[in-house]
Amino acid sequence: MKICSLSSGSSGNCIFAGSEHVSLLFDAGISGKKTEEGLNAIGYTGSDLDGIFVTHEHLDHIKGLGVLARRHGIPIYATKGTLEYIESHKSCGKIPEGLYHEIKADCPVTIGDMTIEPFRISHDAAEPVGYHLSSEGRTAAIATDMGTYTDYTIRHLQNLDVLLLEANHDVNMLEAGSYPYYLKLRILSDKGHLSNEASGKLLSQVLHDNMRHIILGHLSDENNYPHLAYQTVCTEVTEGDNPYHANDFPIHVARRDTVGELLEI
Template sequence: MQFSTIASGSSGNCLYAANDDTHILIDAGISKKRIELGLKSFGTEGSDIDALLVTHEHLDHIQGIGVWSRKYHVPIYGTRGTLEEIWRTKSLGKLDESLFHVIRPGESFKINNLDIHPFSIPHDARDPVSYQIESADSRIGTVTDLGYFDDSIVNELQDCDLLYVEANYDLHMLQAGPYPYQLKRRIAGNYGHLCNEMSGQLIGRLLNERLQKVILGHLSKENNFPELALKAVQNELERDFSVTKETLPVSVAPRDEAMAIITL
């Protein structure tokens, strides 16, 4: 299986996963043009995409859906609450409701020969999910936009070969930054985002013999730096789980460009 990020950050998100026969996107929070450029950078065309999985209805995850779906007419998968909110988002323009496919957290489904497992996450959206994707020989776990994690989320992400995990903010930068108090409280709350240290703790709970690579994503432009997130996560892993950067590769997804594709 292959995985890449086309965009990752608080201003726009789009992920790509594929095997020989199936190509999917997770979220389309950037323009159609940027998605197409990202796909072309690893030899894929927009017409190759078999499905678009949506995590939730916030604009940094859906703002490209309207234009994308009108050109490519790909099935759009999301929870009922997410799809209803997308339908109500006037800025997306006219949408073809026949493309919508309702999924339920905890109920797996197939896109060709890929198994997709959606699971609920704690975030201030209507009915948000993240996704685990599995082929015959590999498993990818993705999780962003969650204010905390618990045993149920850990259980959903067990035994992955690759993890894409949110490291949204540095707590000290958030506290000292220019955001209004209520926004700071929302970000750091139970239905907001994971800070760097919490990201490291979640990754530590998910260590397993199969795990080959960890990618940190959805970093805040205002409240984090890639170097800061990477160091904080590595410190958590080394201190509490005896895992060094030499034994587990951890990297940060680029904000505004496609990451080099990873093949498992």
């Protein structure tokens, strides 16, 4: 299995994941041009893609979706609520008939040698999901845009080789920052985003001896810094109620303007 963040942050999210025979995108929240450039940087093109799985309908997750789907005839997979919102608001322009495919939380989808299982997340969107991926005995998950997490979330993040996990904001920066009050409340709510501290606490509950990589993603441009997200999550892991220290695992921070390393598991 391979995974790479082409872009991750409040301004746009796009994650590549694949196997020897399958190439997928999870969200397309940057322009079609930037997505193509990101794919080229890791040795792929848009025409290599077998599908785009959408977590939810917010613009930072679907900005380039319509362009890519039309240009390359790429199937789009999303929940009923997400598809209905995209279609009713014409968020992606006209999509050719037959490209939309409805999926349901906890109902796995198999494409070639990859199995993709959506799971429910808590966010202020129509019907948002995260994704658990498996192929040839390897597993990964993409878990961002979560205001909170539950035992259900934790179950879907157990025994992974790779986890891309949201570390959206520093609470103090957000509270003291320039965002309007209603937006601060939204981000801090149970349907908002995970703080650095909450991300570290969640990570502490799903670590295990064989985890290969952790990627911190969806960082806020105004209310976080990469080094702050990294240090806060590391502190939570090292000081948390678990047998590990943060330096026991490779922890990467995904950037909004830089293609990450193509991790091969």
